[in-house]
Amino acid sequence: MNHPLNILVVEDEYITQKTITVLLTEMGYNVVGTAMNAQEAIEVLSENKVEFALLDITIQGEKDGIWLANYIQEKYSIPHVFLTAYSDDVTVKNAIATNPYGYLIKPFQKAELFTAIEIAMLNYNKQNVTIPKESAYIYIKHNEVFEKVAIENIIYAESQKNYLLIGTPEKEYRYRSTITEFMDKLPANFIKTHKGFIVNKTKIDGYNISFITIGSKKIPISKTYKDFVISELNSSQS
Template identity: 40%
Template structure:
């Protein structure tokens, strides 16, 4: 899948669709598909190329945006934003019950759309890391699998990072540095907090300041590991645990 964030638009008004599409592409997002009803939306979601969905609450057909939101939450595990021309109390209550990651009222401006997606992706990151979301309640998520991915902010956009591509993580005071290939991302998380979300069969804390992806380890020394020519120390207290993670001949 592409590192560019892919957005599904579920909307049956052509002018609104064009406005959303143009605005999203202007700020660097990709459109994974455009659907007029729930059936079309599910077909696009089944392709697995969507990172976030924008849902009109009042789409055509028997299954409205509320129904689709519940299905996305149960089966696809991606964030979604509601788009509606109605902002009455009853409509808002129905929307909130599905625990959306954003709510956008028509008519909207380009910056409103961008901000809604920015906030939704930020909240989704928090959702993955077991922190409190700015929605109805705190939701706890199980550790991610190696096939999963996270969103990490880079400049003004969130990049999709596959868990398997993370090489190692280093603690720096109140931040962590996440190394992916030749790039480094800085996040405001504790090392132990971050470790709880990682696939436990693939990541291991080898030092009070380091977590490594065991699949990325190239060499093992007396008291260090090598990942892409980077020496990473491991403590004597964790040596036995580290040895169990690898096969030696």
């Protein structure tokens, strides 16, 4: 259910397009489609679950990368980073108006591409502060690659000072956030059992007044949260 970020590459220079695709694949990302122009990009978007777009500003056809960025924002609300050989004031101003999550001047190195994606996804997570439904997702960095993690797939979150350990059936993630900030993003089926723990009520296997069990994991229930937790769990069973 969790998977590396699905990326669309829109670039009308064939060699550059292939180079970017190879770099992204080496990083561990999924390149779900490439395009030379806006129409090809629209086809990729309609046929695939694209989660991130790298957009060259000056592409083939009447509709440029800035037009495409506005289209993506309106239809899909996914983050995008611009690729361009131009850094003049007018180009930058028009690009900024689309609210991009980054801007890369060609030619660029692998490290610069890596950093641009990382900053873009961190900003995307910060700006999308609420997760309105259980079928929503969050993007979490794992082994240097951002992965799409379904909220309903999260079992628990454990505070580790400046970051959280987030448990899913597949693996455990480290996510930079406070437990309070993360709790504010979650739907109602997540509850705090302790100042340092959040659990997904739908994943609980058993409980007593001291702890919750989810598989082999024991999650403590503190005195502060005990009455609330027991009440929540009893109401879930009724």
